[in-house]
Amino acid sequence: xTKTMTPGVTxxxxxxxxxxxxxxxxxRTWWRHVAAGLAPQPVRMHGNAAMVRWRRSDLLAxxxxxxxxxxKAVTE
Numbered sequence: 001x002t003k004t005m006t007p008g009v010t011x012x013x014x015x016x017x018x019x020x021x022x023x024x025x026x027x028r029t030w031w032r033h034v035a036a037g038l039a040p041q042p043v044r045m046h047g048n049a050a051m052v053r054w055r056r057s058d059l060l061a062x063x064x065x066x067x068x069x070x071x072k073a074v075t076e
Contacts, residue, residue: 037069
C-alpha cells in the first residue's frame with residue numbers, strides 16, 4: 001500500500017516509519033527504543049494494538065527535552 005500525503009499538510013499523528021525518520025532512527029531501532037522506555041509510547045487507534053501512532057507534538061517536546069528516558073526500565 002502506498003502512503004500518500006497532501007502537499008503542505010503536516011499530519012499530527014505519525015506512524016512508526018515517520019516517527020523513526022523524524023527522530024533520526026531506523027524503524028527497528030525506533031521500536032526497540034519504544035519497548036525499552038527510551039521513546040514516547042504510541043497512541044493506540046481504536047483499541048487496535050497493531051494500529052499505533054505518535055503525536056507529532058509529543059515527539060517534538062521529547063526532542064526539545066533532549067530525548068530523555070520516558071519510563072523506568074523494569075528491574076529485577
